[in-house]
Amino acid sequence: MASLQFLTLLFKNKWLIYIxxxxxxxxxxxxxxxxxQVSVAELxxxxxxxxxxxxxxxxxxxxxxxxxxxxxxxxxxxxxQNNNLNGVEKILRETMGKDPRFSGFYxxxxxxxxxxxxxxxxxxxxxxxxxxxxxxxxxxxxxxxxPHYGRVTGRYIISIAxxxxxxxxIQGVLLASLRIDEIETAIQNLLKDxxxxxxxxNGKQLxxxxxxxxxxxxxSSMNVSQVPWTISAFVASDNELIFWxxxxxxLAVILTITNILFxxxxxxxxxxxxxxxxxxxxxxKLELIGNLAxxxxxxxxxxxTGIKGLVKLLSEExxxxxxxxxxxVIQTEIDRINAIVSELLVLGKPTAYTLRTYNANDIxxxxxxxxxxxxxxxxxxxxxxxxxxxxxxSCVKDHLKQxxxxxxxxxxxxxxGGGKLTIQLxxxxxxxxxxxxxxxxxxxxxxxxxxxxxxxxxxxxxxxxGLTVCKRIIDSYGGDxxxxxxxxxxxxxxxxxxxxxx
Numbered sequence: 384m385a386s387l388q389f390l391t392l393l394f395k396n397k398w399l400i401y402i403x404x405x406x407x408x409x410x411x412x413x414x415x416x417x418x419x420q421v422s423v424a425e426l427x428x429x430x431x432x433x434x435x436x437x438x439x440x441x442x443x444x445x446x447x448x449x450x451x452x453x454x455x456x457x458x459x460x461x462x463x464q465n466n467n468l469n470g471v472e473k474i475l476r477e478t479m480g481k482d483p484r485f486s487g488f489y490x491x492x493x494x495x496x497x498x499x500x501x502x503x504x505x506x507x508x509x510x511x512x513x514x515x516x517x518x519x520x521x522x523x524x525x526x527x528x529x530p531h532y533g534r535v536t537g538r539y540i541i542s543i544a545x546x547x548x549x550x551x552x553i554q555g556v557l558l559a560s561l562r563i564d565e566i567e568t569a570i571q572n573l574l575k576d577x578x579x580x581x582x583x584x585n586g587k588q589l590x591x592x593x594x595x596x597x598x599x600x601x602x603s604s605m606n607v608s609q610v611p612w613t614i615s616a617f618v619a620s621d622n623e624l625i626f627w628x629x630x631x632x633x634l635a636v637i638l639t640i641t642n643i644l645f646x647x648x649x650x651x652x653x654x655x656x657x658x659x660x661x662x663x664x665x666x667x668k669l670e671l672i673g674n675l676a677x678x679x680x681x682x683x684x685x686x687x688t689g690i691k692g693l694v695k696l697l698s699e700e701x702x703x704x705x706x707x708x709x710x711x712v713i714q715t716e717i718d719r720i721n722a723i724v725s726e727l728l729v730l731g732k733p734t735a736y737t738l739r740t741y742n743a744n745d746i747x748x749x750x751x752x753x754x755x756x757x758x759x760x761x762x763x764x765x766x767x768x769x770x771x772x773x774x775x776x777s778c779v780k781d782h783l784k785q786x787x788x789x790x791x792x793x794x795x796x797x798x799x800g801g802g803k804l805t806i807q808l809x810x811x812x813x814x815x816x817x818x819x820x821x822x823x824x825x826x827x828x829x830x831x832x833x834x835x836x837x838x839x840x841x842x843x844x845x846x847x848x849g850l851t852v853c854k855r856i857i858d859s860y861g862g863d864x865x866x867x868x869x870x871x872x873x874x875x876x877x878x879x880x881x882x883x884x885x
């Protein structure tokens with residue numbers, strides 16, 4: 384009820400509720416979905432960049448491996464010269480012109496002095512202080528240096544040292560200067576849409592190939608196994624475009640859904656409001672009818688008593704048989720009017736009585752003889768099922784009797800050819816439940832929905848107030864009355880009254 388009132392209050396401000404229920408959720412959800420899509424795309428770009436980094440790392444490793452292999456083959460050719468410096472120099476110079484990745488070849492003694500050079504040397508050059516040279520001497524294996532400026536050419540190069548070992552002794556060291564720009568060219572030839580930057584072990588940039596115009600890019604890195612280099616691949620991302628594209632598409636879809644839900648909510652709320660207004664109208668109508676009925680009943684009862692007495696006197700004075708028949712009809716109709724007036728009085732003010740606590744089992748037991756006489760007359764089988772325990776209810780005994788008698792009377796009339804009438808009492812949680820059931824003609828759904836309306840009846844001579852009075856009485860006790868029925872099968876009227884524990 385509180386939530387319904389809150390929604391009703393909000394719907395009075397249509398723009399506010401529209402913003403709260405449609406626009407704000409749509410914007411929030413669309414932003415979330417767009418950001419999620421950006422995250423997914425970010426992972427895809429990350430994976431793509433990692434593939435590029437791995438690929439170019441493999442390219443550099445292949446380049447270096449091939450270069451080392453070439454140098455070691457050259458070292459094998461030099462080994463057969465048996466320290467013939469002229470022969471060594473000839474081989475180095477011939478090789479120099481065939482492989483552009485090398486900027487120079489050198490033959491160094493074990494002390495680090497350069498004895499032969501394919502490039503011009505103006506003074507004595509010693510490389511024994513170079514870490515890569517010392518490593519080659521100690522390990523007797525080919526080593527690759529960190530990028531450095533060469534002492535002969537002055538260029539930024541990578542040196543490769545391959546020691547030549549003969550009979551367990553190092554005869555000399557073959558040195559080669561590898562051009563870094565050739566590595567860059569090799570990478571450049573394999574570029575697609577990425578940018579590659581190669582860093583040395585100190586984080587200094589060695590190579591940069593390709594370019595990315597957009598500032599928004601994704602980076603992944605891979606280390607080179609042969610040298611302490613790191614390959615970083617950068618891939619341009621369209622995160623902003625992806626975000627806004629996903630955002631607007633999601634916004635259009637979600638706005639459509641939320642608008643449908645908004646209209647549905649308005650429809651439900653309007654339906655509830657109409658239902659509530661209808662219920663209030665029925666209550667007001669019943670109150671009006673009750674007040675009018677009470678005042679009218681009092682006004683009718685006084686002259687009706689006088690008429691009844693006069694008719695009785697006239698019938699006693701006039702013994703004509705035909706006149707007596709007329710008097711009997713008048714008396715019957717007066718009794719019928721009097722019964723309607725009694726119902727009107729109950730309909731008007733059913734709460735104007737003092738409530739007391741009674742055992743519902745006892746109340747039903749007191750009216751069983753009356754019900755039994757009517758069922759015998761109509762060839763109806765009566766079955767009473769009392770509760771095994773006391774059912775204390777707060778009520779006016781005569782009123783509750785009237786309710787049960789009205790219901791049993793309706794059930795008996797619904798079985799003109801005979802049948803079975805069952806009255807069952809039982810305890811259900813903290814309530815007393817009384818069920819009046821028959822296997823008569825039953826009721827349609829539209830008839831059930833109108834059954835408690837004033838003056839609605841299916842009987843030719845009915846007033847249409849019986850069930851209205853029953854509901855008014857049960858409602859005044861804080862109880863509930865409902866009807867379940869199937870046409871040509873059965874009808875059940877359930878009364879629920881709160882138990883009194885005083």
